[in-house]
Amino acid sequence: MAAELAIRDMGVSFTVYTSERNIDRDWPFDIIPRAISAVDWAQATQGLQQRSRALNRFIDDVYNNKKIFKDGIIPFDVVRDCPNYKPQCEGFSPRYGAWAHVCGTDLVRHQDGKFYVLEDNLRVPSGVSYMLENREVTKRVLPELFENYSIIPVDDYPTRLYETLAALSPRSVKRPCIVVLTPGIFNSAYFEHAFLARSMGVELVEGDDLFVDTDNQVFMRTVDGPERVDVIYRRIDEDFLDPEVFRPDSKIGVPGIMRAWRAQNVAIANAPGSGVADDKVIYSYVPDMIRYYLQEEPLINSVPTYLCMNADDRQYVLENIEKLVVKPANESGGYGLLVGPHGTVREHQKFRKLIEENPRNYIAQPTLQLSTAPTYINGEVKPRHLDLRPFILHGSDIWVTPGGLTRVALTEGSLVVNSSQGGGSKDTWIVETGQ
Amino acid sequence: MILLSRVAERLYWMSRYLERAEGMARVTNAYTHLIMDLPKGTEVEWGMLINIMGAKPTFESMGYNYTEQGTLKFIIASLDNASSISACIKAARENMRTTRDVLPHEIWETINELHLYCKETASQSISRRNRYEFLNQITARCQMLNGLVMTTLCRDHCYRFIKLGHLLERADINSRVLDVALASIASRQIENPAFDSLIWASLTQALGAMGTYRRAVGPMIDATSAINYLYKEPSSPRSILFCINGIRNDLKALKQHQKALDQADKIYQSIDQFDAQEMTAKQFHSFSDASQKAVSELNNCIYQIWFSAQHR
Numbered sequence: 001m002a003a004e005l006a007i008r009d010m011g012v013s014f015t016v017y018t019s020e021r022n023i024d025r026d027w028p029f030d031i032i033p034r035a036i037s038a039v040d041w042a043q044a045t046q047g048l049q050q051r052s053r054a055l056n057r058f059i060d061d062v063y064n065n066k067k068i069f070k071d072g073i074i075p076f077d078v079v080r081d082c083p084n085y086k087p088q089c090e091g092f093s094p095r096y097g098a099w100a101h102v103c104g105t106d107l108v109r110h111q112d113g114k115f116y117v118l119e120d121n122l123r124v125p126s127g128v129s130y131m132l133e134n135r136e137v138t139k140r141v142l143p144e145l146f147e148n149y150s151i152i153p154v155d156d157y158p159t160r161l162y163e164t165l166a167a168l169s170p171r172s173v174k175r176p177c178i179v180v181l182t183p184g185i186f187n188s189a190y191f192e193h194a195f196l197a198r199s200m201g202v203e204l205v206e207g208d209d210l211f212v213d214t215d216n217q218v219f220m221r222t223v224d225g226p227e228r229v230d231v232i233y234r235r236i237d238e239d240f241l242d243p244e245v246f247r248p249d250s251k252i253g254v255p256g257i258m259r260a261w262r263a264q265n266v267a268i269a270n271a272p273g274s275g276v277a278d279d280k281v282i283y284s285y286v287p288d289m290i291r292y293y294l295q296e297e298p299l300i301n302s303v304p305t306y307l308c309m310n311a312d313d314r315q316y317v318l319e320n321i322e323k324l325v326v327k328p329a330n331e332s333g334g335y336g337l338l339v340g341p342h343g344t345v346r347e348h349q350k351f352r353k354l355i356e357e358n359p360r361n362y363i364a365q366p367t368l369q370l371s372t373a374p375t376y377i378n379g380e381v382k383p384r385h386l387d388l389r390p391f392i393l394h395g396s397d398i399w400v401t402p403g404g405l406t407r408v409a410l411t412e413g414s415l416v417v418n419s420s421q422g423g424g425s426k427d428t429w430i431v432e433t434g435q
Numbered sequence: 436m437i438l439l440s441r442v443a444e445r446l447y448w449m450s451r452y453l454e455r456a457e458g459m460a461r462v463t464n465a466y467t468h469l470i471m472d473l474p475k476g477t478e479v480e481w482g483m484l485i486n487i488m489g490a491k492p493t494f495e496s497m498g499y500n501y502t503e504q505g506t507l508k509f510i511i512a513s514l515d516n517a518s519s520i521s522a523c524i525k526a527a528r529e530n531m532r533t534t535r536d537v538l539p540h541e542i543w544e545t546i547n548e549l550h551l552y553c554k555e556t557a558s559q560s561i562s563r564r565n566r567y568e569f570l571n572q573i574t575a576r577c578q579m580l581n582g583l584v585m586t587t588l589c590r591d592h593c594y595r596f597i598k599l600g601h602l603l604e605r606a607d608i609n610s611r612v613l614d615v616a617l618a619s620i621a622s623r624q625i626e627n628p629a630f631d632s633l634i635w636a637s638l639t640q641a642l643g644a645m646g647t648y649r650r651a652v653g654p655m656i657d658a659t660s661a662i663n664y665l666y667k668e669p670s671s672p673r674s675i676l677f678c679i680n681g682i683r684n685d686l687k688a689l690k691q692h693q694k695a696l697d698q699a700d701k702i703y704q705s706i707d708q709f710d711a712q713e714m715t716a717k718q719f720h721s722f723s724d725a726s727q728k729a730v731s732e733l734n735n736c737i738y739q740i741w742f743s744a745q746h747r
Binding site: 194204225 | 438439441443532536592596690
């Protein structure tokens, strides 16, 4: 098919972790675009901006005043037990109070037609390069469609990202030195790291390329000598970021980078410690955060969530496991979750046991009727479930991508859309309906 | 333009590996032709190619035989041998995989195709029948990459490090080839010296300098004039002097170049003063040994100044 050829031409690939070795494979792409009306999207955008404001206020509060806990809105235990809570970040507040500068929020559309937030990815969300490539492919393969519809372009993302990052620079220089920090070629999203660095015209660096001097400034090693670095867009997990502070066995990090960050000599996006709000237990408190910090009602829905750490909720989950989706609180990428209605009796039993052993680590949600969209499967057009990951950039202001990355579960009836679990993707159109 | 030390090092090695693959392809091709021309009983051994690679210990410890098949398998297809054509192409591609963003897209595509071609055909190209086509393809495709570098790259640091790797590797290969060839000829005491010129013609051919040699010197070829030409003809890009001179020019455009430039100047002067006319085989061997060591020292200087984590 023409689209597959175009993808291979453009060299889009992603890596799936298997037990043997890393393989590059073409990311399955469905040529039929998914359309959302501009009016609906404007509402979702407001909801996402509001949510991002509240989440960043929360992270700042966690590491500083802890007001939300003192006022009894959220129990502090929840944060303390969260592996993504980093005590090393206590007492620090980055510029603009912005911690999660790049957030990928997963949305689904329920049968009521409304968007629901499934989760907020505040650590190192990926997928934006596929959003951009998908549009390129659609333009190549179906150019005629763009004559008849008014579709909001997406290709200014790298510019927006650059502006967001540049605004974080601790030095006020005309062109701050920004780098993209990657774990290297074997990372599943390496392609995206390289893509973003190239699109922004900045260097793609690995940990070894950077060093921190005794004045707590970060430099990169170039053939012309050390070059001062102002902003690091890090695509490595914070646990590996600085062996002086986090995992001492990390080979991909930069020793001393946390010192430089705390001394405000370098900005790191996303800020270390942001993951504390990425937890699925914390997720259930986001509506409360919005009311607490912003004195507003949430403009976008969350999915009702049962916290297995609460006895009543746990009881309900154990009794109704076959109706629910059970998720580990700290995994991403669709690993280790149970879709109750699709699970076997044995799997239900296994998850009951897991929950009882470690209730803090599990949450459950009702199984949503995810919306479907027409998808091209073996020469026929069939309905498949999908979700949507818009990207939210939060620096001196907040910007949301028009649309985002639509992921589609290619297996009939499946609700799991993750690329690592055999999902595919679609181009997403925000269409002006002219009303 | 900023160039990361790591990226510079990978570009440098990408270029060295490509030049090494091309050099081995040329030498192997010329050698195969030479073998066919020499009368039975006077052949130089296949082991000579292994010596050029400096891979004798690996070759013997891996249990390869000094037969045509064994040697050629080791040179063309073996991945145990880090200097085999297949291993070089693979390493060149690996080095480029993480630096492709600083290079034009066509270069990545071409190197990728070369890698695929090599992977698919190398193990079937040991026999004389297929060998010729394979070696020619490798040479031609490496040349294509050189052409792309020359016609599409900005003359910035990326280009300089690619060129440094390319020139340094060629200087290294040429001096190895001349050293091993002369040692082999000197030790054989051949009955029929008529074959000498055949061997030197073949060597000059192997190093890609035959055409220009004929035009500059004439059709007669002997050890002294061939060695002098391949060492120090300033106008031939195949001569060692030319390579070192190119390195000197590129080094000057880089910061902190003094130590490396001093080393390159030293090599340049010693070659400039060299004359094969006055030398015995033994003297020549110690000269070429010294110049190989000096080239390797130059490589170390480049590493210390621009690639190592210590440089700040």
